[in-house]
Amino acid sequence: MTKRVLVTGASKGIGKSIAKLLCDNNYDVYICARTKTSLEKTANEIHAKGYFVCDLSNETECVELMKKIGKIDILINNAGEYVWSPVEKTAVNDINKMLNLNVKAPYILTSLAVPYMKRHKWGRIINIGSISGVVGEANASLYSATKSAFSGLTKALGLELAEYGITVNTINPGWVETEFAENAVEDNSDFSYEEIKNTVPQKRFINPEEIAQLVKYLISDEAKGLTAQNISLCAGLSAG
Numbered sequence: 001m002t003k004r005v006l007v008t009g010a011s012k013g014i015g016k017s018i019a020k021l022l023c024d025n026n027y028d029v030y031i032c033a034r035t036k037t038s039l040e041k042t043a044n045e046i047h048a049k050g051y052f053v054c055d056l057s058n059e060t061e062c063v064e065l066m067k068k069i070g071k072i073d074i075l076i077n078n079a080g081e082y083v084w085s086p087v088e089k090t091a092v093n094d095i096n097k098m099l100n101l102n103v104k105a106p107y108i109l110t111s112l113a114v115p116y117m118k119r120h121k122w123g124r125i126i127n128i129g130s131i132s133g134v135v136g137e138a139n140a141s142l143y144s145a146t147k148s149a150f151s152g153l154t155k156a157l158g159l160e161l162a163e164y165g166i167t168v169n170t171i172n173p174g175w176v177e178t179e180f181a182e183n184a185v186e187d188n189s190d191f192s193y194e195e196i197k198n199t200v201p202q203k204r205f206i207n208p209e210e211i212a213q214l215v216k217y218l219i220s221d222e223a224k225g226l227t228a229q230n231i232s233l234c235a236g237l238s239a240g
Contacts, residue, residue: 007078010031010048018208032053072116098143150172
């Protein structure tokens with residue numbers, strides 16, 4: 001039976017690459033994001049099974065999304081937001097928004113997806129974290145904090161769900177060749193795109209398709225023994 005997948009934050013960038021690869025490999029892929037225009041365009045382009053416009057920072061919309069989709073076999077928690085700010089200048093509104101979208105939403109979606117997975121003794125949960133949650137990022141402590149939450153969640157849920165044939169893993173990308181990364185550099189950094197690239201051991205940014213290929217492997221039956229792991233896909237950035 002064809003596996004049903006939900007990819008959050010899938011209108012562009014990493015989420016779009018993941019959704020496209022899984023569509024190309026005959027999964028029934030459902031995608032969601034906040035902006036209808038780009039989401040609809042992506043859904044048509046990749047031939048998604050369905051798409052839903054929603055704001056996952058709103059708990060009610062998380063619940064409604066899962067009601068509309070129904071059962072899913074594979075959950076890709078990709079949606080997230082970045083804030084660059086010294087800790088003393090970080091607004092309370094940003095704290096609440098980031099915690100809701102980067103931490104609370106994945107937890108709620110997981111809690112709603114797991115009962116079906118348990119009944120069928122099979123499931124895959126992939127969280128897209130960040131290298132910033134592994135090594136830290138100055139002036140992005142809020143983002144680092146929310147992404148590091150995936151580490152504990154992944155380990156705990158990996159243990160909790162192992163006996164049901166459900167695996168839980170997190171991918172922590174470094175700098176990725178996306179519009180998101182370019183905007184982060186232009187808007188928030190004292191360094192240029194090329195200067196940042198030179199700080200990466202492989203002297204390059206990760207391609208979104210590399211992340212998609214890793215997701216494809218992690219959700220396969222060949223990877224059934226790989227769970228509760230936090231994997232850094234960062235061109236060596238986490239090593240030094």
